[in-house]
Amino acid sequence: MSVADRLPEGDAERAALLGLGLIAFALAFAASPLTAIIPTGLSVFFEVGVLFVVYGILVLGLDLQYGHTGLVNFGHVVFFAVGGYTVAILAAQNSFSGTSLGYPWPLALVAGVITAGVVGAIVGATSLRLRDDFLAIATLAAAEIFHSVTVNVQGIFGGSTGILSIPRPIRTAAGDYDTMMIVTLVLFSGLTALTYAGLTRLTDAPYGRVLRAIRADELVTRSVGKSVFTYKMQAFVYGAALAGFAGGIFALYNGALSPEFFTIQVTVTVWIGMLLGGASNHRAVLGGLAVIMGLRLFSRFANDAVPVTATEFASLRLIAIGMILVLVIRYRPAGIWGDPDELGVDS
Amino acid sequence: MTLLDVDGLEKEFGGLLAIDDLSLSVDRGELVGVMGPNGAGKSTLFNCISGVVEPTAGTVAFDGEDVTGEQPEVLARRGLVRTFQHTRQLDTMTVRENVRLAAPNQPGERTVPALTRSQGMQETERRVVERADELIEAFELDHLADEYASNLSGGQRKLLELARVLMLDPDLLLLDEPFAGVNPTLTNEIADRIRELNDEGMTVVVIEHELETLTALVDRLVVLTQGSVLVDGDPETVLDDERVVEAYLGE
Numbered sequence: 046m047s048v049a050d051r052l053p054e055g056d057a058e059r060a061a062l063l064g065l066g067l068i069a070f071a072l073a074f075a076a077s078p079l080t081a082i083i084p085t086g087l088s089v090f091f092e093v094g095v096l097f098v099v100y101g102i103l104v105l106g107l108d109l110q111y112g113h114t115g116l117v118n119f120g121h122v123v124f125f126a127v128g129g130y131t132v133a134i135l136a137a138q139n140s141f142s143g144t145s146l147g148y149p150w151p152l153a154l155v156a157g158v159i160t161a162g163v164v165g166a167i168v169g170a171t172s173l174r175l176r177d178d179f180l181a182i183a184t185l186a187a188a189e190i191f192h193s194v195t196v197n198v199q200g201i202f203g204g205s206t207g208i209l210s211i212p213r214p215i216r217t218a219a220g221d222y223d224t225m226m227i228v229t230l231v232l233f234s235g236l237t238a239l240t241y242a243g244l245t246r247l248t249d250a251p252y253g254r255v256l257r258a259i260r261a262d263e264l265v266t267r268s269v270g271k272s273v274f275t276y277k278m279q280a281f282v283y284g285a286a287l288a289g290f291a292g293g294i295f296a297l298y299n300g301a302l303s304p305e306f307f308t309i310q311v312t313v314t315v316w317i318g319m320l321l322g323g324a325s326n327h328r329a330v331l332g333g334l335a336v337i338m339g340l341r342l343f344s345r346f347a348n349d350a351v352p353v354t355a356t357e358f359a360s361l362r363l364i365a366i367g368m369i370l371v372l373v374i375r376y377r378p379a380g381i382w383g384d385p386d387e388l389g390v391d392s
Numbered sequence: 393m394t395l396l397d398v399d400g401l402e403k404e405f406g407g408l409l410a411i412d413d414l415s416l417s418v419d420r421g422e423l424v425g426v427m428g429p430n431g432a433g434k435s436t437l438f439n440c441i442s443g444v445v446e447p448t449a450g451t452v453a454f455d456g457e458d459v460t461g462e463q464p465e466v467l468a469r470r471g472l473v474r475t476f477q478h479t480r481q482l483d484t485m486t487v488r489e490n491v492r493l494a495a496p497n498q499p500g501e502r503t504v505p506a507l508t509r510s511q512g513m514q515e516t517e518r519r520v521v522e523r524a525d526e527l528i529e530a531f532e533l534d535h536l537a538d539e540y541a542s543n544l545s546g547g548q549r550k551l552l553e554l555a556r557v558l559m560l561d562p563d564l565l566l567l568d569e570p571f572a573g574v575n576p577t578l579t580n581e582i583a584d585r586i587r588e589l590n591d592e593g594m595t596v597v598v599i600e601h602e603l604e605t606l607t608a609l610v611d612r613l614v615v616l617t618q619g620s621v622l623v624d625g626d627p628e629t630v631l632d633d634e635r636v637v638e639a640y641l642g643e
Contacts, residue, residue: 243507250506251498251517254485258493261482268442268476269494269560270468271501279503386540389484 057249061242067235075218075228083223091226093342095298097335098230101237102291104315104330105244106284112324113248114280115260116173117181120188121288121315123168124161126307128289130195131157132296133208140210143203150212154293161289162282169281174274188312195304207303211296229298236294240287241327247283248327256280257325261389314338317366321373323383332382340366394456395420395564395595396441396472401450403436403619410436411447412619418564418597423590425606425627426599428616429639434599435477437616438566442474443467454564469496471563475570477599479549483542487533488524490541490552494559495520520559527555531585546573550582558589565589567598571605583609607631615639 074081083091103125110116135153137145164187172183195202202208215232219225247253258266259273267273296302314337322333341362348358379385396418403411411433418424428434440447443464451460454472467473482490498520499505500513528537531551536544544552550570557565567586571579583605590596600606607613607627615622615630617639623630630636 246509247503247506250509250513251492251495251500251520252503252506254489254493255501257485257489258482261484262480264444264464265476265480265482266493267463267465268444268468268474269556270465270473270496271493272465283503386542387484389542 055245055249057242057245060238060245064235064238064242067231067238071228071232071235074231075215075224080219080221080224081227083226088223088226089342089345091230093338094230095226095233097338098233098237099291099295099298100311100315100318100334100338101331102240103288103311104318104334105237105240105327106287106291107315108319108324108327108330109244109248109256109280109287110284112319112326112330113253113256113260114277115177116277116281117177118184118281118284119181119316120168120184120186120312121284122307122309122311123184123188123191124165124285124288125292125295125311126188126191126195127164128157128161128292129296129302129307130202130208130292131160131289132293133211133302134201136297137208137211140203140208142199142206143208144201145208145210150214150297154290154297157293157296158286158289161292162286164289165282165285166278168285169278173277173281188309192304192307192309195307203303205304207301209301211300211302213300214297216300233294233298236290237331241331245327260325317370320380321370323380323388325387326380326383329380329382333380336381337366340369393420394418395422395454396597397451397453398437398441399451399453401437401440401452402448403433403440403445404448409619411440411450414450414616414620416614416621416624418595420563420595421590421593422595423586423609423611424597425610425613426597426616427601427603427606427613428622431618432616433619434616435568436619438474438568438599442472442566468560468562471560472566473557473560473562473564474566475553475557475568477568477572479546479553481541481544481549481552483540486538486540487528487544487552488537491524491527491555491559492520494556495523496560524555524559527558531555547575547578550574550578554582554585562594564595564597567596569599569601571600571602579605603631 103121107118107121110118132153134144135146135148135156136150138147139145168183168187172179196205215229216225219228248256255266255271255276259276263273315334318334318337319330320333321336322331323329344362348355353361373380378390379388394417398414398416401411401414402409414437426434439445441452443462446461451458453459454470459467498513498516499510500517505513528534531554533548533551533555536548541552570582574582586596586598587609598606598610610627612625613627613630614624615636622639623633623636
């Protein structure tokens with residue numbers, strides 16, 4: 046019996062196995078005295094790679110809310126930020142700006158997830174019973190409010206300097222920078238794979254059927270006995286808590302946080318990734334995110350080849366991304382890998 | 393024994409009384425038709441009973457308990473299920489999924505059993521799949537089982553809606569114009585199905601415009617005009633009633 050025969054059947058199980066494997070490998074590598082060296086010039090790929098898998102958790106959570114349940118959340122970054130800042134404030138030690146309480150980081154990470162979930166529940170409670178667009182407004186507003194709070198309440202959030210001296214457990218375990226980057230990328234990929242596995246199980250189960258029914262027609266779903274509000278709340282809170290987790294691990298990887306990491310740009314990136322790939326399909330949204338982040342990465346190199354300044358180039362990049370989005374919406378409204386029937390769009 | 397008891401029901405929409413002091417009771421096992429001219433309040437009556445809108449005054453009792461203003465999902469779980477005048481199907485789901493969705497008591501609709509793929513969820517789902525396929529076959533939709541509901545014709549949508557509500561095995565079924573926009577052959581088929589369900593013990597209330605099918609089908613006919621009951625009796629007596637002729641044809 047070969048190894049391939051012993052692999053589990055389902056998508057979720059394979060992803061879970063992959064996730065656990067990656068995590069085990071990363072932990073073993075970090076604990077071992079082995080070190081690795083990233084060739085010069087390639088470290089940018091690792092940086093973007095780490096950001097991609099962190100945003101991967103964001104896009105998977107957002108897709109549970111929007112792609113599966115039809116909840117329009119235009120402020121996903123707020124849950125990412127709440128998770129990040131909770132971890133930073135609780136775990137940072139003697140940061141010279143903001144509050145740092147110095148609790149153990151695992152505790153802070155759990156608190157980050159819970160806090161983001163609670164904020165999700167509060168935002169959800171204000172608007173999930175109302176018409177769809179109210180949630181869009183409430184989430185957008187929540188993100189803007191939290192952003193300006195982090196900038197202005199310096200005593201707690203450290204203003205635009207942010208919070209420094211957050212423990213970096215992977216850095217500590219791995220030793221040097223290059224090894225840390227590799228371990229982080231592998232470990233976080235494992236965590237994203239586990240998120241993928243869990244959400245796939247959820248959406249493949251009758252649970253996901255109820256979510257998709259809510260997206261299609263709330264009244265029908267209620268009239269066959271499903272408590273629509275409860276499901277909307279759950280999907281929203283799960284997405285928020287996942288974003289909080291992503292924020293937490295990002296804080297523990299980066300070692301410092303400031304408002305510039307949590308601008309509306311984050312929300313825009315995950316939304317474009319989700320729509321580009323195809324909502325309601327876990328693989329597609331990760332694929333779409335990879336396309337959009339890959340494009341950003343390669344455009345960095347492209348800048349060297351064209352005779353324009355960095356600022357001009359940034360604008361050109363935005364135009365290019367806008368064009369791609371227009372083309373996708375025109376010719377593949379369900380996204381590159383999305384299912385038009387599933388999403389109810391004509392193509 | 394009374395299964396549904398509507399007493400003194402009133403529903404006002406911006407100064408207009410859509411339902412005006414309406415009282416109606418349905419016994420267990422009955423097959424009752426509700427008819428009336430446009431705007432008589434038929435659909436509003438269903439909406440009030442099934443919890444889609446809250447009545448302004450009056451009470452709705454189901455199976456001996458006051459359920460006035462109760463949420464539709466709670467009523468559906470208790471056994472009071474309705475269909476819609478303009479069929480509502482879940483367009484972005486297949487016929488199979490549309491029907492399976494309605495299955496009651498599926499533990500896999502909760503997070504933890506869904507994540508762990510619990511034994512209970514898998515066993516229930518096996519029964520759900522079987523039952524849904526039976527219903528899809530019974531309504532002759534099996535060749536469309538994997539088709540998205542948006543691709544169905546009007547008549548097929550009516551059948552799908554029936555299959556979906558039957559998945560809940562309701563005690564009281566409220567059908568809002570099940571024959572509207574359906575060809576005569578299919579109308580007869582649907583009528584036969586309703587008759588069968590009733591013979592098996594299900595209590596059914598049907599709203600319908602089409603007089604002929606309805607009078608042939610039901611045991612009792614209730615005629616509404618201007619939000620209240622005009623006549624309530626067996627079909628022949630009701631149709632001979634002068635007030636009914638007036639309400640429908642004018643004086």
